[in-house]
Amino acid sequence: MPKPALRFYNTLSRQKDIFTPIDPEHIRLYVCGPTVYDRIHIGNARPVVVFDVLARLLRFYYPHVTYVRNITDVDDKINARAAERGISIRALTDKTTAQFHTDCAALGALPPDHEPRATDHIDGMIAIIETLITRGHAYEAEAHVLFDVSSFPDYGKLSGRSTDELRAGARVEVAPYKKSAMDFVLWKPSDANTPGWDSPWGRGRPGWHIECSAMSRAYLGDVFDIHGGGLDLIFPHHENEICQSCAAHDQSHMAHYWMHNGYVTVSGEKMSKSLGNFVTMAELLDTTKGEIIRHSLLQAQYRGPLDFSLDALKESEAALNGLYRAVGDVPLDMDVAVDTACLDALADDMNTPLALSRLHKLASMVNRGDASAAPVLKRSAALMGLLPDTATAWFQHSIKSHDTHDTHDTHDSHDAAIQTLIEQREQARADRDFAEADRIRDQLAADGITLEDKAEGTVWRRS
Numbered sequence: 001m002p003k004p005a006l007r008f009y010n011t012l013s014r015q016k017d018i019f020t021p022i023d024p025e026h027i028r029l030y031v032c033g034p035t036v037y038d039r040i041h042i043g044n045a046r047p048v049v050v051f052d053v054l055a056r057l058l059r060f061y062y063p064h065v066t067y068v069r070n071i072t073d074v075d076d077k078i079n080a081r082a083a084e085r086g087i088s089i090r091a092l093t094d095k096t097t098a099q100f101h102t103d104c105a106a107l108g109a110l111p112p113d114h115e116p117r118a119t120d121h122i123d124g125m126i127a128i129i130e131t132l133i134t135r136g137h138a139y140e141a142e143a144h145v146l147f148d149v150s151s152f153p154d155y156g157k158l159s160g161r162s163t164d165e166l167r168a169g170a171r172v173e174v175a176p177y178k179k180s181a182m183d184f185v186l187w188k189p190s191d192a193n194t195p196g197w198d199s200p201w202g203r204g205r206p207g208w209h210i211e212c213s214a215m216s217r218a219y220l221g222d223v224f225d226i227h228g229g230g231l232d233l234i235f236p237h238h239e240n241e242i243c244q245s246c247a248a249h250d251q252s253h254m255a256h257y258w259m260h261n262g263y264v265t266v267s268g269e270k271m272s273k274s275l276g277n278f279v280t281m282a283e284l285l286d287t288t289k290g291e292i293i294r295h296s297l298l299q300a301q302y303r304g305p306l307d308f309s310l311d312a313l314k315e316s317e318a319a320l321n322g323l324y325r326a327v328g329d330v331p332l333d334m335d336v337a338v339d340t341a342c343l344d345a346l347a348d349d350m351n352t353p354l355a356l357s358r359l360h361k362l363a364s365m366v367n368r369g370d371a372s373a374a375p376v377l378k379r380s381a382a383l384m385g386l387l388p389d390t391a392t393a394w395f396q397h398s399i400k401s402h403d404t405h406d407t408h409d410t411h412d413s414h415d416a417a418i419q420t421l422i423e424q425r426e427q428a429r430a431d432r433d434f435a436e437a438d439r440i441r442d443q444l445a446a447d448g449i450t451l452e453d454k455a456e457g458t459v460w461r462r463s
């Protein structure tokens with residue numbers, strides 16, 4: 001059966017465009033990753049989930065997809081945090097990167113194909129900066145190298161800002177070495193206490209924007225299919241990436257499609273570190289399964305705002321309970337066709353709320369006795385990274401994902417105690433001591449554990 005055409009809203013064209021790959025045999029996707037100085041909050045988790053769904057969808061359509069998401073491990077915020085804690089920069093970035101991976105795994109996000117660290121690509125950044133200077137797009141001033149925005153007439157095309165507007169909006173305090181307020185840093189000097197690398201302009205470090213130009217080029221080439229990130233990256237980060245890459249490589253495009261996810265809000269206000277209204281993944285994972293957070297983040301179409309609340313998490317938990325009850329322990333069969341309506345919704349600019357509502361229709365078909373809808377539900381949910389567990393596993397673990405071993409151990413020992421009681425009950429039944437068997441069942445029920453006797457044995461779940 002032919003698949004519906006993929007259509008994505010392209011920030012560059014300001015409309016939903018049919019996705020036409022550069023090479024249908026190899027789709028190339030780059031997404032800006034985290035600056036690793038602190039645990040991510042739910043606002044930072046949204047692009048992780050959104051672009052994971054995109055990667056899954058692209059893989060469903062095309063034979064080969066390369067998904068690159070970088071780690072920014074050189075940044076003034078990192079230097080400040082490491083100094084504050086009295087640890088080395090590498091220790092801070094290694095630890096934060098490991099925590100980020102824990103959070104991504106809890107969210108059910110598959111690892112990208114490549115996850116370059118900026119500090120492993122300094123040579124590539126220096127090479128691009130040298131080309132920009134040679135081609136007259138950058139200049140050196142007081143140990144800094146700056147991009148000359150006036151040399152790039154298309155500047156402002158992605159964000160839809162005219163250079164006049166940008167000039168008017170540029171900060172009042174302008175560094176004296178800048179030719180124009182809009183010019184931005186490609187390279188800056190480092191003092192003895194700051195990380196630095198030797199370069200033709202002295203010991204220094206890269207500006208943030210040049211990192212992504214170098215890392216995307218290293219894995220995806222001068223021009224690739226899709227560049228993604230959060231809405232707040234359009235200007236100046238992505239605008240600057242475009243002019244650096246296009247000017248250095250003499251291309252009209254860096255990426256053909258630019259996709260941006262909306263903000264996570266709290267009572268209508270953007271969740272952010274600076275506003276202090278954020279909830280970290282680590283905090284939430286103490287009480288909430290990662291899949292519930294993932295489901296909650298897919299409740300709104302990715303481009304719009306998503307208001308985060310504990311009530312919304314409760315709704316997601318109830319929704320997932322319903323889906324798991326319907327799908328049961330049906331195994332995932334990749335040969336089963338994805339539900340047409342679900343695929344139509346995802347192909348239309350990743351309309352996940354519509355696709356989720358379709359999953360619930362499939363669940364009610366199962367509940368009305370149509371067992372054939374269960375494998376379709378399982379397969380369709382997998383396209384969004386949902387329902388990876390069996391229902392048995394889902395209901396057994398009230399909290400699935402933790403970043404501390406302690407909680408795991410508590411759960412494991414609790415699970416072991418339940419298992420022991422079940423075995424005692426089975427022995428009692430074998431001995432025809434039904435009073436004792438019922439007593440054990442009631443004891444477990446009082447602890448919120450429900451038993452189900454099945455042909456293959458007794459299974460339990462937390463009710």
Ligand SMILES: [Zn+2]
Pocket residue numbers: 031032033212237241
């Ligand atoms: Zn970037």
